Structures are given as structure tokens and as C-alpha cells.
Amino acid sequence: MNNTIHLVGISGSLRSQSYNTMLLNNLQQLLPAGMQLETLSIAALPLYNGDLDIPQIAERPAAVVAFRNAIAKADGLVIVSPEYNYSIPGVLKNAVDWASRGDDSPLLQKHVALMGVSNGRWGTVRMQMAFQPVFLALGMVAAKPEVMVANGKNVFDEAGKLVDEKIAQLITKQLTALKQSL
Numbered sequence: 001m002n003n004t005i006h007l008v009g010i011s012g013s014l015r016s017q018s019y020n021t022m023l024l025n026n027l028q029q030l031l032p033a034g035m036q037l038e039t040l041s042i043a044a045l046p047l048y049n050g051d052l053d054i055p056q057i058a059e060r061p062a063a064v065v066a067f068r069n070a071i072a073k074a075d076g077l078v079i080v081s082p083e084y085n086y087s088i089p090g091v092l093k094n095a096v097d098w099a100s101r102g103d104d105s106p107l108l109q110k111h112v113a114l115m116g117v118s119n120g121r122w123g124t125v126r127m128q129m130a131f132q133p134v135f136l137a138l139g140m141v142a143a144k145p146e147v148m149v150a151n152g153k154n155v156f157d158e159a160g161k162l163v164d165e166k167i168a169q170l171i172t173k174q175l176t177a178l179k180q181s182l
């Protein structure tokens with residue numbers, strides 16, 4: 001029997017040089033034993049449209065179906081996101097909204113590791129606060145400690161490797177808590 005815990009991880013930034021995607025790509029090295037991570041892109045998701053979200057009448061868009069299925073198959077979710085205007089980036093909120101509808105929403109009661117990188121001093125604290133009502137609405141459970149990474153340009157080397165040991169330890173702690181909660 002395969003007891004490996006399967007996580008899916010998404011970045012809230014579509015930028016090719018995104019610090020948040022960089023952090024997401026570093027998580028493979030920081031996973032506790034017995035966990036594996038598959039990264040998903042949210043770039044192909046259309047803008048949310050309720051007319052396209054009626055499974056009884058029409059199949060949801062293919063990218064949405066694939067996104068929802070990938071989350072449904074996962075034991076836990078990882079979200080790594082910037083803060084936009086003190087809140088959740090629109091592209092990420094759009095992805096969450098697509099995955100949130102229906103009794104079969106794969107986000108219901110999902111356990112999640114939320115983290116974020118900003119290029120300023122506050123390390124996405126307000127984005128993470130903005131997620132609290134979303135987690136409440138969906139019964140999602142966020143692992144602690146919180147991981148907020150300030151001054152993104154200082155924590156990676158030129159190859160995109162996370163070089164801040166304290167942040168690496170904090171992330172492993174959070175992912176260990178996620179594992180224990182499952």
C-alpha cells in the first residue's frame with residue numbers, strides 16, 4: 001500500500017520570474033518524509049462565469065474540470081501567493097472560486113499550507129488575513145506556523161534556490177504540521 005501523502009501546490013502569480021513560484025519550486029526539497037508535491041498552474045483557467053458552472057446542464061470548462069479533479073485527488077493543498085493591494089490576487093481568487101462551488105467542491109474541509117512572498121516588508125500578511133474568511137466559508141484548515149516571506153529578492157540566489165535557512169525551517173515546520181493534521 002502506498003501511504004505517501006500527496007499534495008498539490010499552486011502559485012498565485014503568473015509572472016515568469018515570480019518569487020512565489022520560485023518558493024513553490026523550492027518546496028520539493030523541504031517536504032517532510034512521506035510527502036510528495038505536484039504543482040498546478042492556474043494560468044489556463046477562464047474567468048469565473050456562473051453560466052459555465054452548472055454541471056447538471058453543461059460540462060464545466062476542461063481546465064476547470066482538470067483543476068478541480070487534481071485538488072480532489074490530493075490529500076492536502078499548498079498555496080504560495082503574493083499580496084496584491086492588501087489582498088488575494090484576482091487570478092488566485094478566481095481559481096479558488098472555480099473550485100469552491102457545489103457539494104462536490106474539492107476545497108471543502110481541505111487542509112492547506114498557505115505561504116507568501118512579497119517584495120516589501122510585510123511578507124503577505126494582509127493576503128493571508130484576506131484568506132481567513134475564504135477558509136471559513138469552505139471549512140478549510142490552515143496549518144501553522146504562518147509563513148510570510150518579506151523582501152523576496154534577498155532570500156533566493158540567482159538560480160532561484162531559497163538561501164534563507166530560517167525560512168526553510170519555518171516551511172518544513174508548517175508542512176510537518178500539515179502532515180500531522182491529515
Ligand SMILES: Cc1cc2nc3c(=O)[nH]c(=O)nc-3n(C[C@H](O)[C@H](O)[C@H](O)COP(=O)(O)O)c2cc1C
Nearest residue numbers: 013015018019020021082083084085086118119120
Ligand atoms: C497589482 C499589484 C499589487 C501589489 N500590491 C502589493 C501589496 O498590497 N503589498 C505588497 O507587499 N506588495 C504588493 N505588490 C508587490 C508584490 O509584492 C511584488 O510585485 C511581488 O514580487 C509579487 O509576487 P511575485 O514575485 O510572485 O510575482 C503588488 C504588486 C502588484 C503587481
